[in-house]
Amino acid sequence: MMNTIKHKLAGLKSELAYRVALSNHAPNLPILEEKYARIVKTLRTEGACLTSLEELELASSDDLLRASEQYLATMTAPQLNGAGYKLPQIYTVTQIPEFSRWANEQRLINIIENYIGLPVAFQGVHLRKDFPNENQFGTSLWHKDSEDRRIIKAFVYLHDVETEHGPFEYVPRNLTKLYNLNYYKTYYQLWRSGYLGIEDKTLDSIIPKNAWKSCPGQAGTIVLADTKAILHHGTARSLERSALFCVYTANPPKNPQDCTQYWDDTFAKPKQIELAETIR
Ligand SMILES: [Fe+2]
Numbered sequence: 309m310m311n312t313i314k315h316k317l318a319g320l321k322s323e324l325a326y327r328v329a330l331s332n333h334a335p336n337l338p339i340l341e342e343k344y345a346r347i348v349k350t351l352r353t354e355g356a357c358l359t360s361l362e363e364l365e366l367a368s369s370d371d372l373l374r375a376s377e378q379y380l381a382t383m384t385a386p387q388l389n390g391a392g393y394k395l396p397q398i399y400t401v402t403q404i405p406e407f408s409r410w411a412n413e414q415r416l417i418n419i420i421e422n423y424i425g426l427p428v429a430f431q432g433v434h435l436r437k438d439f440p441n442e443n444q445f446g447t448s449l450w451h452k453d454s455e456d457r458r459i460i461k462a463f464v465y466l467h468d469v470e471t472e473h474g475p476f477e478y479v480p481r482n483l484t485k486l487y488n489l490n491y492y493k494t495y496y497q498l499w500r501s502g503y504l505g506i507e508d509k510t511l512d513s514i515i516p517k518n519a520w521k522s523c524p525g526q527a528g529t530i531v532l533a534d535t536k537a538i539l540h541h542g543t544a545r546s547l548e549r550s551a552l553f554c555v556y557t558a559n560p561p562k563n564p565q566d567c568t569q570y571w572d573d574t575f576a577k578p579k580q581i582e583l584a585e586t587i588r
Contacts, residue, residue, distance in 0.1 A: 338418040355481035355538035361528040375406035394439035402432035429559035432570025449505025453535040456557035464552040474545025
């Protein structure tokens, strides 16, 4: 009992400190051009926003694409898990300059800082290939992420992603916000699943499918999403999908133990290769 009270008080203290830090940092947020301010506005209302390499105009985008293409080519056939599902192939590429330089481009950090409201910590980047599977499992189940109070994940599509490639899909944040009945219903289902995630048919019974937002896009599309705020998943696919997942939190994040996977040995780190020049 005493421990529970202590735990609750520590939680309240930490939330209060967080609110104070947000308010103290507000005057220091970088100024954004109107077209980038719209991204932050959409993230606040919707929980996700589509942009592109073209719109962001980052100097290192060509290097990023060149590196992605060449490291993807070194990925081998997918492994199967115990249930026979094809596991995603994930490379941690945080340590490779072409990826970390792009992920730390000032314009991108400025947009993210305006959304997060605090100095940003770039946690890392995964290069990831997802495969077709019969049933939903892993990140194809509906879930919310846990690294921090506000998280931004930048998903960069490395080829045209259409319905059959299993685009990122989410439930707009106003449909599951706190004090909304759906918030409790979906949390109950997440709890019942052991926080592994909810299947389409279960979510459909709470929030009908026609309210879900799918994010197909051409190569170079970037989905920015607060994956803590919104229920999300990768849709079932019949074709492979390759993308980069760049992860940002406040510095420090609320749950640093959930961030280590972006730089430690949880996933394979490819040997650094001498990149060949490619003509685009
Ligand atoms: Fe997620």
